[in-house]
Amino acid sequence: MTTILVLGGFGFIATNILRYIDRNAFHEYEAVIFDKFPHHIKGVACQCVKRVYSGDFADELIIEKIFRENKIDIVLHCLSNTVPATSQNARFDVESNLIPTLNLLAIMERHDVKDIVYLSSGGAIYGDALQKIHNEEEAVYPKSSYGIVKLAIEKYLLSFSELYGFRTLILRLSNPFGPYHYNDRQGFINIAIRRALKGLPIEIWGSGEGKKDYIYIDDVSRIIHGFLDSGIETGVYNVASGIVLSVNQIANHVAAEFQTTEIKHIDASKIDVQSFQLDITKLQNRFKDLVFTDFQTAFIKTVEWQKNNID
């Protein structure tokens, strides 16, 4: 039995991974959750979760306590206390995300836990570059503090791998969407569907013409499970589907599904990356049999889930 410490364990991505484990790998993995909340915001329960700790990620005593009280094998770091739009208080961003991650690495070192999977961001790390497909080896130009902090964390992870024998797997995710998404600050597809269901206009920041990669959360869960199953190795991978859509295309898609929905354009924040595609050659070489859920199927599943889970 492998014990995973899931940081941000009640969040969108972690909840999906844990439910995936419940369905597909229940006898192989058990999870210890750390989250700022003491329980899931909507009461979603995952059977593989054995224990929950809640508190502030910056409080190193509670993180230390988790490692003292549990034999952790792998850390799955899905925790961010900011989103791109809220990260421009750069000092808060550094103090609430970077420094706690450095504390975590020091605690892992003390407890001889050396395997970590870090969820980085394919959108925020690379920065703007129209009509270019980003690969993991290129120079990056993050615009937001969110992206800069994620880059710094990536570099510390690689440094800990080289200097102290950590195995640090860095996954640069594109935009995941799907069930168990409750965040109103990040995740355009889910937010647009929710607004349509409530009869609110869909809000588009900027022209909406930039195209970004979207990936169904079940595909993300399956890929992360694949990485866990085959043993953590140091490296950086883009995790994306190749389904590249503009915000306008998505808004029109949602509007067509719900027929009456209004679309409203709002001035874009300069920190938002307007366009990106990710090269997934490296991921495809790692998992030869990789298939992605087609957009229409994923979209309909997301709509169905949202219909049953609207406030």
Added chain:
Amino acid sequence: MTTILVLGGFGFIATNILRYIDRNAFHEYEAVIFDKFPHHIKGVACQCVKRVYSGDFADELIIEKIFRENKIDIVLHCLSNTVPATSQNARFDVESNLIPTLNLLAIMERHDVKDIVYLSSGGAIYGDALQKIHNEEEAVYPKSSYGIVKLAIEKYLLSFSELYGFRTLILRLSNPFGPYHYNDRQGFINIAIRRALKGLPIEIWGSGEGKKDYIYIDDVSRIIHGFLDSGIETGVYNVASGIVLSVNQIANHVAAEFQTTEIKHIDASKIDVQSFQLDITKLQNRFKDLVFTDFQTAFIKTVEWQKNNID
């Protein structure tokens, strides 16, 4: 008259730049110094210095006070509270260098000061890569926290340039050497000469075979003055001489100069970058008439200065 706020104003590099201004641009520039010390450690005085503030860089009230009490035109950021070998307390590194720089940028924004020159590191930023000449556009792999923090600061500077109209000039220096060097933790040429003068063995960390770029500090001062004089523009430049030497070559050179000196090899720290060369095409395109002091001349000048300034 242009007023420069020099952070780390009593350090090796800043002292040389200020003395260069004294000699060549006294009627154009005046300096306000911030340093952890209240006066130069050896009493070296520069005429262009109008005012000195001392304190902890992390104390934002004193930085705020400087901007309230002086009309600053340009910030010259030469301050680091760590060197590569001492930066592995990563949290201290972040808290004493990155966060204070973020505070500084916020204060500059409030006082509408938008020009900043940042001294980054050509050695620590790129990381190890034998037989490769690094250029400013390539992906970087810093090994030490020192390099990671410098990279994060670079990215915040570029972000402030894009989002808030700052002009942020980033200079990735190779290894400077020459007069007014008093640091025993960084700067192999000066340290080796000092040890030879004291009859101590020269210490070499690792094999000493890796080759690095060394630049005479007067050349650095002239280049930085050139940048100041032509107006700050956002960009990243390698600042190096193309004089590439192994530590063994330097040690032998020093030993020959002082005849009797012993050379001692010590196990290398894994965080030290063993080799690097910097591509200076971009710098040469910026300053068409760039000439560098030849190594032998620079070396002899450094020896002469050290002879007159030994403890």
